[in-house]
Amino acid sequence: MTGNAMLTRDRKTRIVDAPERGTSSLLYTGADWNFETLGRVFDAVREIGEGEIGLDTYRTQIEVITSEQMLDAYSSVGMPLFYKHWSFGKDFVRNQMMYNKGYQGLAYEIVINSDPCICYIMEENSATMQTLVLAHAAMGHNHFFKNNYVFKQWTDASGIADYLSFAKAFIAKCEERHGVEAVERLIDAAHALQSHGIHRYPGKRSMDLATEERREKERRAHGEALFNDLWRTVPQAKGKKPATKKKLDEERRKAILKLPEENILYFLEKTAPRLQGWQREILRIVRLIAQYFYPQRQTKMMNEGCATWTHHRIMTRLHEKGQISDGSYLEFLHSHTSVVMQPEFDDRRYSGINPYALGFAMMQDIERISLTPTDEDRSWFPDIAGNGDAYGTLKDVWANFRDESIISQYLSPHLIRRMGLFHIVDDHDVEEMEVAAIHDERGYREVRRALARQYDVARRDPDIQVVDVDLAGDRRLELRHNVVDGITLEEKDADRVLQHLADLWGYEVRLIEADDHTVYAEHKAEPMRPFA
Amino acid sequence: MNIIDRRRDPGGKSLANRQRFIRRARALVRRAVREASAKRSIKDVEKGGDIVVPADGVREPVLRRGSQGGKREYVLPGNKKYIQGDGIPRPDDEGGGSGASADGEGEDDFRFALSDEEFLDLFLEDLELPDLAKRQVMGVEEVQPVRAGYRSSGPPSSLSISRTMRNSLSRRTALRRPSPEEVAALEVEIARLDDEGGHEDKIIALREELERKQRRMKLVPFIDPLDVRYRRYDQIPKPVARAVMFCLMDVSGSMDEHMKDLAKRFYSLLYLFLKRRYKRVDVVFIRHTHEAREVDEETFFHSRESGGTVVSTALEEMARVIQDRYPASQWNIYAAQASDGDNLPMDNPNTINLLKTAILPLCQYYAYLEVGHAREDGGGDATSLWKAYEMVAGTEENMAMRKVSHRRDIYPVFRELFAKDGAKAEAEA
Numbered sequence: 001m002t003g004n005a006m007l008t009r010d011r012k013t014r015i016v017d018a019p020e021r022g023t024s025s026l027l028y029t030g031a032d033w034n035f036e037t038l039g040r041v042f043d044a045v046r047e048i049g050e051g052e053i054g055l056d057t058y059r060t061q062i063e064v065i066t067s068e069q070m071l072d073a074y075s076s077v078g079m080p081l082f083y084k085h086w087s088f089g090k091d092f093v094r095n096q097m098m099y100n101k102g103y104q105g106l107a108y109e110i111v112i113n114s115d116p117c118i119c120y121i122m123e124e125n126s127a128t129m130q131t132l133v134l135a136h137a138a139m140g141h142n143h144f145f146k147n148n149y150v151f152k153q154w155t156d157a158s159g160i161a162d163y164l165s166f167a168k169a170f171i172a173k174c175e176e177r178h179g180v181e182a183v184e185r186l187i188d189a190a191h192a193l194q195s196h197g198i199h200r201y202p203g204k205r206s207m208d209l210a211t212e213e214r215r216e217k218e219r220r221a222h223g224e225a226l227f228n229d230l231w232r233t234v235p236q237a238k239g240k241k242p243a244t245k246k247k248l249d250e251e252r253r254k255a256i257l258k259l260p261e262e263n264i265l266y267f268l269e270k271t272a273p274r275l276q277g278w279q280r281e282i283l284r285i286v287r288l289i290a291q292y293f294y295p296q297r298q299t300k301m302m303n304e305g306c307a308t309w310t311h312h313r314i315m316t317r318l319h320e321k322g323q324i325s326d327g328s329y330l331e332f333l334h335s336h337t338s339v340v341m342q343p344e345f346d347d348r349r350y351s352g353i354n355p356y357a358l359g360f361a362m363m364q365d366i367e368r369i370s371l372t373p374t375d376e377d378r379s380w381f382p383d384i385a386g387n388g389d390a391y392g393t394l395k396d397v398w399a400n401f402r403d404e405s406i407i408s409q410y411l412s413p414h415l416i417r418r419m420g421l422f423h424i425v426d427d428h429d430v431e432e433m434e435v436a437a438i439h440d441e442r443g444y445r446e447v448r449r450a451l452a453r454q455y456d457v458a459r460r461d462p463d464i465q466v467v468d469v470d471l472a473g474d475r476r477l478e479l480r481h482n483v484v485d486g487i488t489l490e491e492k493d494a495d496r497v498l499q500h501l502a503d504l505w506g507y508e509v510r511l512i513e514a515d516d517h518t519v520y521a522e523h524k525a526e527p528m529r530p531f532a
Numbered sequence: 533m534n535i536i537d538r539r540r541d542p543g544g545k546s547l548a549n550r551q552r553f554i555r556r557a558r559a560l561v562r563r564a565v566r567e568a569s570a571k572r573s574i575k576d577v578e579k580g581g582d583i584v585v586p587a588d589g590v591r592e593p594v595l596r597r598g599s600q601g602g603k604r605e606y607v608l609p610g611n612k613k614y615i616q617g618d619g620i621p622r623p624d625d626e627g628g629g630s631g632a633s634a635d636g637e638g639e640d641d642f643r644f645a646l647s648d649e650e651f652l653d654l655f656l657e658d659l660e661l662p663d664l665a666k667r668q669v670m671g672v673e674e675v676q677p678v679r680a681g682y683r684s685s686g687p688p689s690s691l692s693i694s695r696t697m698r699n700s701l702s703r704r705t706a707l708r709r710p711s712p713e714e715v716a717a718l719e720v721e722i723a724r725l726d727d728e729g730g731h732e733d734k735i736i737a738l739r740e741e742l743e744r745k746q747r748r749m750k751l752v753p754f755i756d757p758l759d760v761r762y763r764r765y766d767q768i769p770k771p772v773a774r775a776v777m778f779c780l781m782d783v784s785g786s787m788d789e790h791m792k793d794l795a796k797r798f799y800s801l802l803y804l805f806l807k808r809r810y811k812r813v814d815v816v817f818i819r820h821t822h823e824a825r826e827v828d829e830e831t832f833f834h835s836r837e838s839g840g841t842v843v844s845t846a847l848e849e850m851a852r853v854i855q856d857r858y859p860a861s862q863w864n865i866y867a868a869q870a871s872d873g874d875n876l877p878m879d880n881p882n883t884i885n886l887l888k889t890a891i892l893p894l895c896q897y898y899a900y901l902e903v904g905h906a907r908e909d910g911g912g913d914a915t916s917l918w919k920a921y922e923m924v925a926g927t928e929e930n931m932a933m934r935k936v937s938h939r940r941d942i943y944p945v946f947r948e949l950f951a952k953d954g955a956k957a958e959a960e961a
Contacts, residue, residue, distance in 0.1 A: 035535050042533055062535045069538060072545040087592055089553030092546040093644035097582070100645065116534070123539055138533075184552070192593050344610020353609060422611040424620065426604040432619035438611055451607040462597050487602030489595060496593035 025322045031126035038062065041131045042138065048317045049139035049310065053391050057142040058157065059116035062134070064123055070106045071095055073120060077293070078110045080118065081164050083171040083285070085187050111137035113145040113296070115157040128328040132335065135314040140307025147399045148302075150295040153202065160292060167285040174278050186279055186531060189500035190265065190286035196464055197265030197287035198294050253470065260465040260480075263287070264501070267466050273475065274506035274532045283504075298402045298457050305359020306398050309367075312336060312360070342419065358419075362406065365415045366394055376413055408452035413444045423450040428486070462489055464511070475507040483515040491521070498525040506530040553590070554650065560585040565646070565654045566943070583651075587642045656805055677765040686762030699759035709752040710745040718742045774812040775864035775896075777803060778850050781832065782871040783819045784841045791903040795870030796833055797942045798901050802868055805950065810864065816853055820846035822876070826853060841874045843917060847886040851894075860894040867891070868899045873915025880920040887921075892928050899949060900925075900933040 027044055028037045042062070049055045065073070075092035076082035098104035108125055112118040119137045121130060145151050175183045190197075254260070261267045265287040269280045296303070315336075319329040342357035343349040366384070369377045370393045373385035384393050397406060422438040423446055437443030437450070453459055468478040479501075481489060494511065502509040502525035513521040554561060564583045614620070646654075682695055722738050725731045779799050781792070806813045817832035818824055821839030824846040850867065858865060875883065892898060900921055914922075918933070925931045934945045 035537070038535055039533070046533075060533045062533065063538045064535065065538045066543075068543050069541070069545070072543070075546050075549065084548050084552065086549065086552035086556040089546065089549030089551065089556075090590055090592075090642070092550050093553060094642070097643060097645045120538075184556075188592075193595075195594050195596075342609055344612075345608035346610065346612075353607075419609045420611040421607055421609055422614055423605065423607050426606065426622065428601045428603065431622075433622055435614045435616055435618040435620065436605075438614060438616055440616070443616060447607060450605050453605065454607055460597075462595055464595060485603040485605075487597045487604070490598040493593040494595060496591070497595050500593075 026325055027131070027318070027323050028127040028328075029325065031128070033127040033130055037127060038064075038130060038134075041127070042134055044318060044323055045131065045135045045139060045314055048314045049135065049143075052317065053310070053313065054395065055139055055143040055310070056146060057117065057139065058114075058146050060138040060142060061116040061118045062138065063118060063120050065120050066123055067099070067106055070110070070120065070122055071099060073110055074106075078112060079164055080112070080161070081168055083168045083187075084175075085191075086184065087188075087191060109133040109137050111141045112160075113141075113151060113155060113157055113292075114160050115146075117142045117145065117157075126331070128324065128331045129335065131318070131324065131328075132311055132315060132332055135311035136307045139314060140310035141303060143310070144299070144303050144306045144398055147395070148295070148299060148402075149400055150298050150402050154295050155292050163288070167289070170285065171282060174282065178278065183282070185529075186282055187286065189504050189531075190283050192497045192500045193264050193268075193504075194286055194290045195461055197263060197283075197290045199263050199266070199291060200458060250468070254468065257469065257471075259469070260467045262463070262465045264464070264466060264479075265290075268501075268504050271469070271471075272505050273471070274530060275504065276532070279531055294457075295402075298404075301355040301359045301403045301455060302362075302398065302401065302406055303359075304355045305361075305363045306394075308336075308340060308356050308360040309363035309394070344420070361415055361419065362410060363394060365412055366390070366397060366410055368414075369412060374414070380412060381410070403455040404452050404457075407455055408448060411448045411451065413439075416444055416447055421447050421451065423447045459484070475505075477501070477505050477507065477509045479509070479511040481511060481513040483513050483518075483520055486515075486518075486520070488513050488520045489523075491523075494523055495525070498523050499528065501525065502527045503530050506532065554646075557585055557590050558654075560589040561646070562654050565651060582643055583646050584641045584643045590642055652804070652808065656808060675767040675769050678768045679763065680766040681764050682761040683764040684761060686764070690763040690765070692761050692763045695761040696755065696759050699761065700755050703756060703759060704752065704754070707752045708748075709754075710749055712749075715742065715745055715749070718745065774814070774862075775806050775810040775866060776814040776816060776858045777806055778853075778865070778867040779815065779817050779832065780846045780850065780867060780869040780871075781817075781819050782821075782841055782843070782846075782874065783832075783835075783837050784821045784874065785836075785838050786841070786872050786874055787903075790905065791870075791872055792833060794903040794936055794939065794942060795901065797939065798870065798936070798946065799868060801942065801946045802866065802899075805946075806866060814858070814863075816850075818846050818849050818853070820849070824849040840876060841871075842879045843869075843871065843875045844879050844883040844886055847883060847891055851886070851890045854894055865895045866897050866899075867895055868901065870901045870903055871917060872904060873902050873917045875915075875917040875920070877916055880916060883917075884920055884924055887924055887931075888928070892924075892931060895930060898931045900931070901945075902933065902935045904935065904937050 027041050033041075042060070050057070071092065073080075074095050075088045077088075082088065095104070099106060106122065108122060108129055110120045112120075117138065119134070119142075121133050121137075125133060145157060151157075171183060171187075257267075257271060265283050268275070269283045269287065272280075275283075315324070315329065315332045318324045319326075324332075340354070340357045340360045342354045343351075367390040369381055370384050370387050370390045373381070378385045387393060397410065401409065416439045420439055423436045423443070424433050425436045426433045437446035439447065463482040463484070465480055465482070466477065467480045469475065498509055498511055506527055508527075509525050511523040512519060513523075561583060564585050568583060682692060718738060718741060722735060722742065725735050725738070777799075781787070781795055783792075803813065803815060815829075816826060817829055818826050819832055819837070820841075820843065821837050822842045822845065823839070826849060846869070854860065854865065887898075902915065902918055918935075921931075921933050925933050932949050934949065936942060936945055
């Protein structure tokens with residue numbers, strides 16, 4: 001869930017430029033750069049990005065950092081400042097070791113969804129890489145952050161830096177006042193539930209009085225218009241009993257607590273009986289930060305696709321305009337192709353679908369469809385095929401979709417064939433895995449649907465909800481995991497998280513894993529060291 | 533657009549988090565450090581390095597879907613031969629040779645690097661020098677002045693002006709000493725009335741007032757001897773911050789390379805340990821056959837000598853060196869002796885005598901390490917030197933003796949010798 005880190009470098013390559021022919025329009029020669037070069041490069045990149053493609057970006061702030069600082073940034077999920085916690089130290093020592101041993105390269109850049117948009121770039125990048133990075137992050141990601149609807153809906157780019165600095169200071173103050181250990185334990189518990197501290201739907205706004213009154217009037221008028229005294233005389237159905245008192249109580253209770261609630265951290269923050277003010281505030285901090293990163297998870301593939309397509313177009317245009325040399329362009333292509341490489345499923349290097357590869361391929365494909373469609377494209381995408389406005393179409397897509405929806409809308413048969421996508425189903429009760437669909441006429445839609453499901457974040461995270469709690473009785477908290485396809489929770493982890501939850505809640509907690517027909521498992525936890 | 537150069541910013545942003553992590557995993561890291569150090573050669577013991585701790589101990593649990601069971605779907609790229617409806621045999625569960633752990637959690641151990649400093653800290657954690665307190669009392673020869681409040685007499689150089697002025701101010705306030713400003717104001721007023729003329733009565737009253745004030749100013753001095761305070765110093769005995777370590781070793785023919793290696797490892801550990809406790813540590817190497825000589829390190833470990841074995845010569849040499857260069861009042865003296873246990877039988881009484889009267893009273897700690905080969909029967913007879921020393925060690929507190937026959941025993945034995953009381957109990961449990 002980092003700020004978008006571009007694919008890591010696997011090998012260091014630097015293609016030596018051929019001797020230049022006294023061209024003055026080149027932005028730079030050789031691999032070296034200075035701040036003046038960066039400024040020149042940025043202007044040229046922006047001229048193409050904003051002038052030709054018509055991107056709409058936040059102001060950019062470029063920060064040049066060293067590899068050590070990049071490692072630091074890694075371990076605070078890419079953010080410039082973050083509160084202190086041992087788990088970030090754990091990430092840090094791991095990354096540091098992987099880097100020092102050479103198992104893992106560092107990203108060329110990190111870009112942060114903030115206003116102004118902060119791009120960290122590494123000092124050891126060559127001039128070509130800096131150009132690529134600026135096109136990728138300062139143009140591509142930046143445009144996406146500013147325009148995509150999920151980001152618009154869920155994040156406040158101008159406020160995040162201030163909020164993080166508040167969070168850091170607040171937590172430091174709590175540590176001073178209540179002890180590092182107490183705060184650390186609370187953050188442990190909050191982190192364990194972080195994946196379930198997200199609002200997936202915008203909340204219901206409570207209406208103002210005027211609206212409420214108007215609605216009430218409309219309702220009454222409607223009732224009067226439909227009034228018919230005959231209904232009173234219709235006999236009641238025999239089997240149907242009036243709801244019992246107990247049932248009513250339960251419903252009322254749930255309504256008051258707004259149950260069921262899937263945002264567990266939010267529920268605890270508002271309802272947990274024994275937490276103190278500062279503890280609620282820390283839960284809120286963890287929850288809001290998780291919420292801030294939620295759009296990134298939903299749009300990872302698109303976001304990278306947008307940035308990769310943008311840098312590819314900008315670099316190509318720079319080369320066409322003679323602003324970068326052939327050597328630089330080759331260096332760029334080398335790096336670009338290794339970024340968008342997609343190993344096939346039987347390749348030793350295969351580790352899932354590369355979001356850069358799929359994203360870039362989809363953007364290219366959409367461009368192709370809108371410029372030079374085939375008959376097949378015309379029948380599949382009548383709304384965009386051949387409309388001649390590739391940039392407009394892409395910008396529209398970037399603004400209004402997320403990973404799951406863009407795939408189910410725009411993954412074309414052409415691309416399915418090209419990538420050789422196929423869909424397999426692995427049912428535990430059946431002996432063998434089955435190939436359910438391949439890239440043929442019968443399979444396109446099925447493959448597309450399955451791939452879209454794979455990118456559906458709400459489906460990937462288990463659906464766990466707080467369903468009931470009797471605040472007047474024994475205060476036991478009831479949760480339910482709505483099991484999909486018979487896949488239950490990782491048991492050990494679930495028990496540990498539940499222990500944290502019980503400590504936060506202060507009373508017994510029970511989690512039932514079930515679907516409509518079967519109850520798969522039940523976990524229980526009693527508070528061992530309740531927070532209070 | 534702004535370009536900001538962050539390269540000069542102070543680094544180490546993650547240091548605090550890193551320390552928190554190590555503190556969190558301290559018990560695990562400590563165990564890992566001990567294990568790692570057992571495998572290393574002694575030269576590398578103080579180097580930092582990779583540490584592997586079980587992932588379970590630093591786990592961050594989340595609610596996630598399990599990897600077993602249920603109905604799963606995948607979309608994969610690169611289809612070559614499959615058509616719809618084909619069956620694919622399921623790959624072996626948890627296979628892939630990725631070293632998935634036996635309980636199916638599949639998370640590898642957590643590996644990271646420690647710095648030299650951190651490594652050594654954990655390595656020598658909860659070890660303590662014996663009798664440190666005793667030496668602090670004994671070492672009264674060197675004292676250090678420490679501030680300890682105020683007193684009313686003393687040399688002018690330790691006059692505390694701020695404290696004196698504070699007393700003076702409160703006394704002047706209490707006795708209502710008129711301030712110079714008040715007097716000056718009065719004088720100005722009188723002069724003004726004088727100039728104007730015609731206020732004779734008033735002027736007389738004011739003059740009286742002025743006179744009274746001036747008298748009071750004289751009576752109540754600005755600084756009274758009562759006010760004066762001097763800084764007070766206590767003389768606190770200063771712990772001696774340097775140590776000398778004597779390495780005594782038998783180099784007669786019966787000591788083979790293996791035994792020397794064991795001894796060397798023990799000396800290195802002791803040296804490391806002392807170096808962390810004292811500012812300065814000297815090392816003196818004394819080797820002996822039937823006669824003893826102080827030598828340099830190279831000779832000590834590597835050159836061979838033939839002859840009989842007379843331990844007392846080494847002790848004599850040590851006593852001489854102490855007398856010459858390391859007076860016990862200024863140095864903490866440690867000695868470690870390694871031997872295979874041979875001694876000329878008739879020398880034993882002499883050795884014990886020397887040890888008791890000349891060496892142990894001067895030493896902080898005297899460790900005797902008997903090196904040998906592991907025997908199959910596990911036991912073996914006690915050597916003559918061992919028997920002799922046992923008598924001394926039974927009565928003297930600052931002497932310890934252990935047998936070591938294998939490299940892996942060195943560190944445990946060392947820990948046993950220097951463990952804090954609490955840790956000792958833990959080790960025995």
